[in-house]
Amino acid sequence: MKEEKRSAPPADDGKDVLSAATSQSGPHSYSIGDLATEFDVTLRTLRFYEDKNLLNPRRDGINRVYSRRDRARLKFVLLGKKVGFSLTEIKEMLDLYDLRDGQVPQLRSALDRFNLHINILRQQRSDVEQAIADLERTVEVVSGMLREKEKKEG
Structure with missing residues (x-):
């Protein structure tokens, strides 16, 4: 089932991806299709990352609604994979950063x-x-x- 598009992604302003990952405020939200298109990944990949607790979109009915934090986390996941980290290692790094303590x-x-x-x-x-x-x-x-x-x- 096709999910409706929420809003266009903001231009990458060069901010640190992890700093952006901690910010859940802001008016921007993204559909699964928005992120799949922006990062050239499949819908299945995004659902897989969700199953692995790397992304945590909220639900709006049957639609997944991704936050700026989810977008930043996805960017970090893809970067981590690109340089050879396993998903387990990436999750540990994201979890450590999320805790901040x-x-x-x-x-x-x-x-x-x-x-x-x-x-x-x-x-x-x-x-x-x-x-x-x-x-x-x-x-x-x-x-x-x-x-x-x-x-x-x-």
């Missing part, structure tokens, strides 16, 4: 996890850069071999 050990643990992941991504970037350099050298060698073969045949 995280104890020092929790905050240290989150910081350690973030730094570890940064190091993993940096190593992956280095590995990719090395693989590109190796392939570029191979292309040069094979191109030279091809030129020589073409000269002999031509």
Whole structure:
């Protein structure tokens, strides 16, 4: 069943996604279709994230109505997935941020996890850069071999 469109999403004003995630005030609300279109995800994906308690839209009859907070959380979920965090890790980070009264050990643990992941991504970037350099050298060698073969045949 098609859900009615609520309002157009606001322009991304560059605010920190987590700061925006804590704000539930504001006149903006979004239908499931609004968010699916804006973030190029399926309706099934949004329902899945809802089932995993990553998003918590309110209901207006049979329609899901997403808040600015839900939109910001979705943006954070997609960013977290893009850089390799699992949904469980993303949920833990969102829950920790939502609590805002995280104890020092929790905050240290989150910081350690973030730094570890940064190091993993940096190593992956280095590995990719090395693989590109190796392939570029191979292309040069094979191109030279091809030129020589073409000269002999031509």
